[in-house]
Amino acid sequence: MSPASSSSSSRWCPTPEQLMILEEMYRSGIRTPNASQIQQITSHLSFYGKIEGKNVFYWFQNHKARERQKLRRKLGKQLQLQQQQQQQQQQLYYPLPLPHLFHYFDSPAASPLLFPQISSPNSAKFLPLQGGGGHEDASAQMMKYTWKVEKPSENVAEVETDNKKALMGKMYGRDWMMMVVDLVSPPPPNNNSSPCCAAAAHRPPLKTLELFPITATNLKEDNATTTPPPPTN
Amino acid sequence: MSPASSSSSSRWCPTPEQLMILEEMYRSGIRTPNASQIQQITSHLSFYGKIEGKNVFYWFQNHKARERQKLRRKLGKQLQLQQQQQQQQQQLYYPLPLPHLFHYFDSPAASPLLFPQISSPNSAKFLPLQGGGGHEDASAQMMKYTWKVEKPSENVAEVETDNKKALMGKMYGRDWMMMVVDLVSPPPPNNNSSPCCAAAAHRPPLKTLELFPITATNLKEDNATTTPPPPTN
DNA sequence: ATTGTATGAATGAAGG
DNA sequence: CCTTCATTCATACAAT
Numbered sequence A, B: 001m002s003p004a005s006s007s008s009s010s011r012w013c014p015t016p017e018q019l020m021i022l023e024e025m026y027r028s029g030i031r032t033p034n035a036s037q038i039q040q041i042t043s044h045l046s047f048y049g050k051i052e053g054k055n056v057f058y059w060f061q062n063h064k065a066r067e068r069q070k071l072r073r074k075l076g077k078q079l080q081l082q083q084q085q086q087q088q089q090q091q092l093y094y095p096l097p098l099p100h101l102f103h104y105f106d107s108p109a110a111s112p113l114l115f116p117q118i119s120s121p122n123s124a125k126f127l128p129l130q131g132g133g134g135h136e137d138a139s140a141q142m143m144k145y146t147w148k149v150e151k152p153s154e155n156v157a158e159v160e161t162d163n164k165k166a167l168m169g170k171m172y173g174r175d176w177m178m179m180v181v182d183l184v185s186p187p188p189p190n191n192n193s194s195p196c197c198a199a200a201a202h203r204p205p206l207k208t209l210e211l212f213p214i215t216a217t218n219l220k221e222d223n224a225t226t227t228p229p230p231p232t233n
Numbered sequence C: 001a002t003t004g005t006a007t008g009a010a011t012g013a014a015g016g
Numbered sequence D: 001c002c003t004t005c006a007t008t009c010a011t012a013c014a015a016t
Helices: A018-028 A035-044 A054-088 A098-103 A162-168 A176-181 B018-030 B035-043 B053-090 B097-106 B138-147 B160-165 B176-182
Strands: none
Touching: A018 A035, A018 A054, A035 A054, A054 B035, A054 B053, B018 B035, B018 B053, B035 B053
């Protein structure tokens, strides 16, 4: 794309203050700010440095995604462990997965020890993927949905997939606005011209900004894919 | 971000065996393993030392990127040279190529030889393709309108950037699994406790195993949380 | 010690 | 939202 033009530093990078505010907002429950929210956030943050709406947008997008994936990873691991244990018990019945594959191992040491972890009951965990069950193209990437471990035929269920989502209630636009307001007062329009991430900043004397009237609140009503909109409220 | 190095022990560093396996996998065509692949790779590699999913993930990410960038640089240089030569010749006729004509300078230097692997994809591309018509939450929508406009459509080469992408077909999970299986017999669970990069290790006698035939029916189709099942009608 | 390089990790930006 | 790419930061290690 951009041909490494020497002009303006291409990528936005949040100043410490901006980052902090963003994080605080996120913690407060904002996950997917809508247009007006983004705009306000942007204009607020723009006080601490150059920033655009899309930066805010992307930030939330990425932050949310990565937070989630982190969680997923964690859960996935736990799950895996649990499954392992379960499977270990089942190994009584399935001593060796796909014995006919084993002659590929020449070395005596390379036996089941090689795969301490997984070995699904009735399916080869060795070359599953595209093999029998046949799915999973490969365009996917890191921990998808909870490391989605293949469930053979046992119930095992994928409780994890959404319990997390269920856990975090939606509480967006409730009080997030007030925090747009608090949190440090903006320093003089410090236009950091450094390539990226001017790590400057002691924070200037606090000063309370005006509250902007909250109109937007959560009427988002995105009857989109997954996010279950607040039932009644 | 803020948390000063959350992970207690420093960075992960692949043991020689791990690295080797990873590289072998990469060579075999794996570039962007999906969740389950990563999972398995991880659990396999974990035999040779501490390793996490994200390590595998990052490794492939970085390796691919750097390989690419290396290539790019090389090609870029070649291109530059050729362009210069061409321009020198053309200078007879065009004292200075107008900037808006620049994208006409592309020299077909990149040869398909560079990408040996790509196999024939007769694979069906069943895309789940989100069920409904236009929805998408408001924020996203807004984004589209808001800064979708800025599409300056840079010219000035980047020829390599995507022609490569085009060239490389997707051939992932075809035969990568076979290597999960082969490659070295695990040494005693060498738990390297050194801060990072236990460069120790004589590697156990490697041996190349043969490939087992994999019926590589890779259909994507993993319907999980959000992706509504393909309409089927 | 200083500088250069390789690479794990992180994250902004898109694409779809 | 999910995936992928490009860039960048940080650090270990090598070469000087």
